[in-house]
Amino acid sequence: MTSEQRLFARQLRANQTDVEGRLWQALRGRRLQGLKFRRQVPLLAYTVDFVCLEKRLVIELDGKQHDWHREYDEERTAAIEASGFAVLRFTNEQLKGDLDPVLQEILRAAFLHD
Template sequence: MRATPTPAEQKLWLALRANRFENQQFTRQTIIAPYIVDFASKAARLIIEIDGDTHSAQHRYDARRTEFLESLGYHVIRFANPDVMGNIEGVLSMIAQALRETPSPQPSPQGGREP
């Protein structure tokens, strides 16, 4: 998928890459075992999924996947392809809001960072 992203993924990636958006580092097609997520900011604990036509038939799978990722401390937000293609500013506004609402990891007593 990294070599041939969907048009919606490519459009969003152009806005997110290279710390261009909210000074956050996003990666694409990131492995968060056992899944590969579309976009992730590990520092902000935020995952962004772009759902194409195939997702309409897999609600149960997506719900289990989201539940697992949230159990790791991530906040998962989803957008449909038409949302990204037709309203990128609205999508970016919702991502910015999610970044503001996602709590930062707290330092652990041992001096590291909590997940």
């Protein structure tokens, strides 16, 4: 991890979106079944939105800009999965509604291999 990656991640944490903040409130401090999540973490050559290192689970939130960068997102997901992480993607719209289905999907993925 380079110092540029760390600085970029720090900037993203300081300027989180409303939906990132909403999900972070549900995940931080081991609030979701004791799972330790970190946000805006450099991983490989990328900065992922949320990661649970213990479960090797990455959570990515997709806003409107992801419609324009779909191919890049697919390549990024493939690279992260090739390194042994599972990747869950949620749209901003999913997070603006009822958060419970999103949290249930995260739990299902986290404990899938236990």
